[in-house]
Amino acid sequence: MFSPDRFKKRWLVIIPKTDKQRAPARRLFEKLCVLVLFCTMFGIAIAAAKGSGGESSYFLPGNPRTGLRVFTEKGCIRCHAIQGEGGRSAPDLARSPASYTSASQLVAEMWNHAPRMWEKMRIEQLPAPHFEESEMTDLFAFLLSIRSFDDPGNPEMGRQVFASKSCSRCHSIQGMSGSKGGRIGPDLERWTNLRNAVQWAQTMWNHAAGMRKEMTRQGLTWPQFQENDMVNLIAYVRTQSSEAGNLVYIRPADPVAGKSLFQSKGCSQCHKSVHTTAVKSVGAPELGRAALPRTVGQFAGLMWNHAPRMAERMQSLGMKQPLFSDKEMADLISYLFSSRYFEISGNGKEGKQVFQNKGCAGCHTLGSGPAGVGPNLKDWQGELSLTRLAAALWNHGPSMLEHMQQQKIEWPSLRREEIENLIRFLEAPVPDEPSKPGRKKS
Amino acid sequence: MKPEKLLGDFNRRDFFRLAGGAAVGTAAAGVTLKGISTLSHALTVDRRPPRGPERWVATTCQACAGGCGLMIRMIGKRAVKVVGNSNHPINRGGVCPKGQGLLQALYHPDRLRQPLWQSKKGSGRWEPISWDQAVERVADRLLSLRKAGREKQVAVLDGARASVSTSLWRQFLGAIGSPNYFPYPGVQDGPSLAAHYMMGAKAAPAYDLKKASYVLSFGVNLLEGWGSPAYAAHVFGSWRAMEGQRTKFVQISPRLSITAAKADEWVPIRPGTEAALALGIAHVIISERRFNEPFVSEQTFGFDEWTDAAGRKHTGFSTAVLRDYPPNLAADVTGVPVETILRLGREFAANPPALALGDQPGNIQPGTLNGSMAVLSLNALVGNFEQPGGVLTQEENLPATSAGKTASARIDSGISATASLQTVQSAFKGEFSDRLADAVLNEKTSPLELLIIREANPAYMSSDPERFSAALARIPLVVNFASLPDDTTEQSDLLLPVPTFLETQDLCENAPVFPHAIVGLTQAVVPPRFSSRSSSDVLLDIVKRMGSPIDQALRYDNFEQVLQLRSKEIYAAQRGNLFGSSLEEVWDKLLERGGWWSPEYSTAEELWEQMKTKGGWWDFTYPYGLREGVFQTPSRKFEFFSQIRWNECLAKAGRNSNAAGLSNAERLCLPHYAATVSGDDAALKAGSDGQFPLSLYLFEVLPLSETQGADLPYMQQILGQHLYQKWDSWIEIHPETAHRLGIEDGSWAWVETPNHKFRIRARWYEGLRPEVVAIPVGLGHHGGSRWSRGRGVNPCEVLAKGKSDSMESSGNQSPWIKTRVRIFPG
Known part of the structure; x- marks a missing residue:
């Protein structure tokens, strides 16, 4: 869904080709990340109000294609699979967790499972790879992209969806006759080559009004798609094609265009996003992390599910239902997915509690104070990102674990919120005495 | 003038000197790099080290049907090294010995240098003519045949692997109104016919x-x-x-x-x-x-x-x-x-x-x-x-081509071959030459007036070379496009020198066995040597000379224009990508699974230009799943019956x-095993017990696969690495059998069939069943270059008769496996 080339081209503008030359650009990038986090911490409204000032915040940092290289060369693939390809001894990172997972959630997952990973690697005599922050950024970009891709789909389950959702009451495929297919809706033959769930969602969305009308006349309820129903349906319809090889794809989506569409198509009138607040208070859900499914196809299914309700609400507000091309819909989803990925919504005060309660303070100090066993984390102030934290946790984890085992300290588990709070605290430590948060250096 | 008179100045003394150098290197351990290096160096066109900048050119190998990607190292204007293209999805950087030997084909001293005409086939009296004269002779004959309504008496026998060039020739035949395009049979004859009968497939699986x-x-x-x-x-x-x-x-x-x-x-x-x-x-x-x-x-x-x-x-x-x-x-x-x-x-x-x-x-x-x-x-x-x-299935996985469709539509719409030529069309390699001879000799007048042969050597595969020569002699005009002399060139009227594929452009389409649609670009890494010309360019000249309406059907300025049009068709398919690394392949596949397509080009022109760097285009996906139409049988299912x-x-x-x-x-x-042989095969019956007690098993060695390679010293040098055999044929005999027959390892032996007898070096080999003897195929050429002519034996000539029955009759016993022999010390 996310175009590595598009990102590559954008990055080429500022990133020279050699590693040596790249370092200053990387530093620039890191500062941009900090700016993003800063903006997020002080409210999405600020970024939205600044307009173009928040441009980089919805770009996906890192290059997914390079992330695949990292994933392969660092040996992650020896244990983890990606869509079924790779090792079998650890979870398939394209499918697990099953829900939309932000970068902070991934860091939490990585942290919590790290001791088991390291132990397994030790037993199997696998070397523990070292990650540069840039590599971790690429890796996270890769994971976001790959997790948003739909599975190939199961034709048999798709056949069941076609029957159980009453699609066959109105539609036939390549002239199915009699009880096998209806004649009210168009023959789905012309859809047999559509490869992307977004293409289906876009067509269904644009024709939702007509379908709704006809379904009401037929006494049919609006079908609801769950999880992979839509991709399974696509897989089934594809098997009905007698032509192989003439599949129709979508070019990778552009989150920048998606941001513009979010406003121009009127989504921002009702829905809140990272950069905008809803203009009208109509109770439409915020398209935050909790509302996002894992894949683009699942998101398309949700749009379909809510189409009638949205149509009613828009009608009542006197709004015209926006129509999308498949690329526009892809851009829009891409914007929502990527803008939420690196979103950090924690606060430093709670982060301080995490730092103290989870035992971090037992080894690490911040700024002045007696030196602990672990390094002083004052260098992170103002320059901490999720991927930097992830790289540090991974690279120093084994020695941390060893020390903690010697000290009989239990490996603390961290939730996503705790990771985000911790980041907030580490980049801008909260003084001991409760006081108003000071202005942070940018 | 004989073709060999037109060769370079490489003389016998040179050869023995370099062969001696190679022998020093190979004596102890068969083949050494030093030995081959000496041989290679001595055989290059110019022994002076090349000068100039270094560059690498991506191209596609056509030494066999495999279609591997190659990178040719150039120093100045000279090609000096061949390695595999690591971006090519078929070979991923690997290259076989035949690929390594390409430079010897490019700089072969026996290359045909200019168009030759012989007034009497087989006479060996060749007369150099100009390209204009050659084109005129072919075009005039085609025009006269069309005028007489005998365009169906034109046939093209095409030994080139599937490419845009082969499509062009098909299109040409369609335009003049002849159905007689014979792709010289290649891989998977048996399996492709089985797939046709049981799956309804039109191509090999x-x-x-x-x-x-x-x-x-x-x-x-x-x-x-x-x-x-x-x-x-x-x-x-x-x-x-x-x-x-x-x-x-x-x-x-x-x-x-x-x-x-x-x-x-x-x-x-x-x-x-x-x-x-x-x-x-x-x-x-x-x-x-x-x-x-x-x-x-x-x-x-x-x-x-x-x-x-x-x-x-x-x-x-x-x-x-x-x-x-x-x-x-x-x-x-x-x-x-x-x-x-x-x-x-x-x-x-x-x-x-x-x-x-x-x-x-x-x-x-x-x-x-x-x-x-x-x-x-x-x-x-x-x-x-x-x-x-x-x-x-590979069917129709390539981007559609308007040219091919036009041609096939014309061929399929009412133009049918004569009965005898239909038989030829459905033949398999090994039977093809015999069927062609039958078709021509069994009728009062030859059903063919003009036979154009492209990069094929059917005479070698004939079980009866004399009969095949007689058949070619009955065809009034045989035009042969070749880069080196071979068994068939001597039986031709007009010999047209073509470049090797390192000197010409083409787009190779698909590869046997490989399931993905793939188009590999063949580039001219060096200009055509001597006055050789691409057969496709020559064809376009013939078309221009023929004038309307033929030139309206093939309205191309040159062959490169045809290739660029094809690249536009590939671009229009809106799928696939340029060749890339394994990692890029993984990424592209992951994208595709999600329904996304991210090519490295944004226009057809960009695709064409980048193919020159990357080596080609392919569709990395495969639409798995039993779609409607996979089985094109009457039942629309796989048919055991x-x-x-x-x-x-x-x-x-x-x-x-x-x-x-x-x-x-x-x-x-139904699938079955045919235990009996055809009743009239008396010789085989007689030999089944004692007279001819051993089964003759023919095998291919990689250096001579597709019976090509005998012209190259590299290949001759590594014929039978397991037995250190080189530059000659041998017969493998199980040591028990050899001991019983009194045949020593390395000694000469006579091999006798009901119709033939020949002498060959015997080698003991335990990797055989005792009742079987084995001979490699690819040597024993009657014509050819200095390194292939008269070297070794051609076991195809001794195969049991009745080749035409091997696939279709009740016997179903291929001559490749039913021939029996007896052996005695020579």
Whole structure:
């Protein structure tokens, strides 16, 4: 869904080709990340109000294609699979967790499972790879992209969806006759080559009004798609094609265009996003992390599910239902997915509690104070990102674990919120005495 | 003037000097790099070190049908090294010896240098003519034939691998109104016909080798030139790379080939009994109910008894197999122990996806139809079609081409060949030459007035060279496009020198066995040497000279324009991508799974330009799944009982067919083992007991795959590495047999068939069944260059007669496996 080339081209503008030359650009990038986090911490409204000032915040940092290289060369693939390809001894990172997972959630997952990973690697005599922050950024970009891709789909389950959702009451495929297919809706033959769930969602969305009308006349309820129903349906319809090889794809989506569409198509009138607040208070859900499914196809299914309700609400507000091309819909989803990925919504005060309660303070100090066993984390102030934290946790984890085992300290588990709070605290430590948060250096 | 008189100044003294240098290097250990280096250096066109900047040019190999990607290292204007293109999805950087030898073909001292005309075929009196004269002679003949309404008497025999160039020639024949385009048969003759009868396929099947868990190969020598040797080597590597998921590869063949030696298990079998073994294995799978019941019940036809529209009852495959092929009988026929047959059947069913390949040993050996049908039925029993690790289809996976469609539409719309030429069209390699001779000689006047041969040497494969020469002599004009002299060039009227593929442009389309649509760009890494010209450019000149209306059908300025038009068609398909690294392939596939497409080009022009750097374009996806239309049979299912063949039999037999004839036809429609040979083959009958006690098994070695390579010293030097044989033919005999016959290792021996007798070097080889002797194919040329002519023996000439029956008649015994011999010390 996310175009590595598009990102590559954008990055080429500022990133020279050699590693040596790249370092200053990387530093620039890191500062941009900090700016993003800063903006997020002080409210999405600020970024939205600044307009173009928040441009980089919805770009996906890192290059997914390079992330695949990292994933392969660092040996992650020896244990983890990606869509079924790779090792079998650890979870398939394209499918697990099953829900939309932000970068902070991934860091939490990585942290919590790290001791088991390291132990397994030790037993199997696998070397523990070292990650540069840039590599971790690429890796996270890769994971976001790959997790948003739909599975190939199961034709048999798709056949069941076609029957159980009453699609066959109105539609036939390549002239199915009699009880096998209806004649009210168009023959789905012309859809047999559509490869992307977004293409289906876009067509269904644009024709939702007509379908709704006809379904009401037929006494049919609006079908609801769950999880992979839509991709399974696509897989089934594809098997009905007698032509192989003439599949129709979508070019990778552009989150920048998606941001513009979010406003121009009127989504921002009702829905809140990272950069905008809803203009009208109509109770439409915020398209935050909790509302996002894992894949683009699942998101398309949700749009379909809510189409009638949205149509009613828009009608009542006197709004015209926006129509999308498949690329526009892809851009829009891409914007929502990527803008939420690196979103950090924690606060430093709670982060301080995490730092103290989870035992971090037992080894690490911040700024002045007696030196602990672990390094002083004052260098992170103002320059901490999720991927930097992830790289540090991974690279120093084994020695941390060893020390903690010697000290009989239990490996603390961290939730996503705790990771985000911790980041907030580490980049801008909260003084001991409760006081108003000071202005942070940018 | 003889062609060899037109050669360079490389003399006998030079040759002996360099051969001596090579011998020093190779004496101790067969072949050494130093020896080859000496040889190579001495054979280059210019012994001075080249000067100039270094650059690498991507191109596509056409030394065999495999279509590997190459990178040619250039120093100044000279090509100095060949390596594999690591971005090419077929070979991923690998390159076989034939690829390494390309520079010797490019700088071969015997290259044809200018158009030659001989007033009498076979006279050897060649007269140099200009290209204008050559084009004029061909164009005038074509025009006169068209004027006389005899355009169907024009034929093109095309030995080039599938490419835009071959499409152009097809288009040309369609434009002038002749249906007689004969692609000189290549790989997978038997399997492709089996796929036609049982799947309704129009092309040979492809195989998802990499993803198979278990591969049962019935004589398919993957590493010796079947399909693409570099691809096969890559597949072998992937089978071994996955820890805990190692693919088991079982090779069933009479001889321990390199493939068999690299297999997990070698099962020695009597030659020609592969069908019996496959059906014995089918017996195990059916009787123990290990077959894929959902697939068999829903996607196949003819597994059980059935009744046709005329009320005739037909035997089901399961009944025939359970009745005729119990493992003990199969063991008696094949020489494979019962326990092995039982184990293979159980393993095959228990390790999905399991793939059965065969039965075609190499690129020139056709295999047998019944054997191929039996093997294909094993894949059907486990339901391994159109899924990862299974049998796949290549049909229509390439971006559509308007040119090809026009041509085929014209050919298919009412223009039909004469009966004798139809027979030629449906022939297989090895039979083709004999059928062509039959077609020409059996009629009062030749059905052909003009035969154009492109990059093919059918005379070599003829079992009767004199008869083939007589046939060519009856054709008034034989035009031959070749870069080196060969057995067929001497029988031609007009000899037109073409560049090697390192000097010309083309787009090679698809590769045998490889399931993905692929288009590899062949680039001219050096300008055409001497006055050679691409046959496609010559064709366009002929078209221009012919004028309207032919030039309206092929309105191209030059061949590059044709190629660029093709690249636009590829771009218009909106799928696939340029060749890229393995990692880029993984990324592209991940994108595709999600329904996204991210090519590295944004315009057709950009695609064309980038193909020159990357080497080509391919569609990395495959639409797995049993789509509608995968099986184009009457039942739209896989047919254990081939209704296509049944209808053919009925059409042949006519309404007066008797019960015995129909019974035989029914047998032909089911996979079966033909234990008997045709009744009139007295020689074979006589030899089956004592007079000719040994089976002759012909095999291909990689350096001479597709019978090409004998012109190159590199290839001659590495003919039989396992026995250190080079520059000559040999016969392999099991040491027990040799001892019994009193034949020493390395001594001369006489080999006698009912019709022939020849002398050959005998080599002991334990990797054979004792009742089998084996000879490599590819040497024994009557014509050719200085390094191929008269060297070794051509075993094709001694094959048992009756080649034309090998695929279609009730006998079904290919001459490649039914020839028997006796041997005595020479």
